[in-house]
Amino acid sequence: MYGNDFPGTDDAPGGGLLGQVEAAEEALRRAAERGRPDGPAPGDDLQAYFDEVIAADQKIEPRDWMPEAYRKTLIRQIAQHAHSEIIGMQPEGNWISRAPSLKRKAILLAKVQDEAGHGLYLYAAAETLGITRDELVELLLAGRQKYSSIFNYPTLSWADVGAIGWLVDGAAIVNQVPLCRCSYGPYARAMIRVCKEESFHQRQGYEILHTLSHGTPAQKAMAQDAIDRWWYPSLAMFGPPDGDSTHSAQSMAWKIKRFSNDELRQRFVDMCVQQAEILGLTLPDPDLRWNEDRQAYDYTQPDYDELMRVIKGDGPCNRERMTHRRRAHADGAWVREAAAAYAAKRAAERERVAA
Numbered sequence: 325m326y327g328n329d330f331p332g333t334d335d336a337p338g339g340g341l342l343g344q345v346e347a348a349e350e351a352l353r354r355a356a357e358r359g360r361p362d363g364p365a366p367g368d369d370l371q372a373y374f375d376e377v378i379a380a381d382q383k384i385e386p387r388d389w390m391p392e393a394y395r396k397t398l399i400r401q402i403a404q405h406a407h408s409e410i411i412g413m414q415p416e417g418n419w420i421s422r423a424p425s426l427k428r429k430a431i432l433l434a435k436v437q438d439e440a441g442h443g444l445y446l447y448a449a450a451e452t453l454g455i456t457r458d459e460l461v462e463l464l465l466a467g468r469q470k471y472s473s474i475f476n477y478p479t480l481s482w483a484d485v486g487a488i489g490w491l492v493d494g495a496a497i498v499n500q501v502p503l504c505r506c507s508y509g510p511y512a513r514a515m516i517r518v519c520k521e522e523s524f525h526q527r528q529g530y531e532i533l534h535t536l537s538h539g540t541p542a543q544k545a546m547a548q549d550a551i552d553r554w555w556y557p558s559l560a561m562f563g564p565p566d567g568d569s570t571h572s573a574q575s576m577a578w579k580i581k582r583f584s585n586d587e588l589r590q591r592f593v594d595m596c597v598q599q600a601e602i603l604g605l606t607l608p609d610p611d612l613r614w615n616e617d618r619q620a621y622d623y624t625q626p627d628y629d630e631l632m633r634v635i636k637g638d639g640p641c642n643r644e645r646m647t648h649r650r651r652a653h654a655d656g657a658w659v660r661e662a663a664a665a666y667a668a669k670r671a672a673e674r675e676r677v678a679a
């Protein structure tokens with residue numbers, strides 16, 4: 325299961341997910357070479373310059389003037405994304421000590437560590453908007469900022485680690501590849517790095533499921549059960565249907581978002597069908613079928629009432645995740661204090677040398 329074995333992704337030249345990430349990186353480089361529109365000169369209309377930069381598909385950078393609502397939208401979105409990476413370590417971390425072999429354990433450890441790294445890139449990107457990581461963490465712990473609802477579902481078997489990699493990281497990457505072209509520079513650049521690693525996450529999950537689905541009947545059944553439980557929550561990761569999505573239109577105009585929730589959800593479904601066939605497993609949707617007119621699969625929508633319940637705090641693991649996160653934050657206090665004391669000592673030393 326290595327090499328170009330992942331239909332609809334790596335084997336589609338330039339059109340696969342990694343191909344799209346590379347194209348976005350190339351576009352970023354070309355845009356930097358082209359340079360941004362001149363200005364703004366003193367007395368210029370700052371909003372007009374902001375609009376011009378966005379229209380030219382150039383990046384807004386931290387020192388640029390930006391509308392307050394643009395800044396707030398980005399802080400909310402990047403923070404939610406960062407929190408998701410960190411909380412998302414919990415469901416899989418739960419299986420590190422029980423991975424079925426040393427090799428599996430090493431791979432899972434690396435994957436969960438990647439998620440911590442993603443959280444750090446993203447907190448750093450959010451900090452460029454004038455908020456500190458401490459403030460963001462406080463907002464999360466106070467329940468005033470959210471993380472992705474998908475992480476409020478439990479991981480009941482080893483196959484869930486496979487299903488999370490394939491479906492949850494898969495949905496994340498479909499969502500995030502267009503963010504590599506987001507109009508805010510630090511977010512776009514963080515997303516390029518993140519997406520390259522997400523592609524490894526998706527493959528590691530797929531490979532776990534492939535091994536199980538080609539193993540004993542009990543292993544195959546375990547893989548099927550995991551997919552049955554994770555399919556609809558993964559579809560719900562794309563958010564409410566377009567008609568009910570509150571932030572979409574403005575985010576599209578600002579080129580933070582490039583495709584609607586429903587467009588991305590459809591892209592994900594179309595990608596998964598063929599991959600499920602190779603696994604020899606079934607997506608739990610009796611109405612899933614190819615629509616010749618639309619050139620896409622018809623599928624059953626996830627239960628959005630359930631999504632709203634989980635967002636509001638009533639998912640199977642909401643309390644457990646936040647309790648664990650609070651405890652981890654409290655347990656880490658000595659590390660933060662030690663780092664701050666060390667930084668202060670270094671600063672004092674530099675001052676002494678400079679004096």
Ligand SMILES: [Fe+2]
Pocket residue numbers: 409438439442518522
């Ligand atoms: Fe991640």
Ligand SMILES: [Fe+2]
Pocket residue numbers: 439493496521522525
């Ligand atoms: Fe991931």
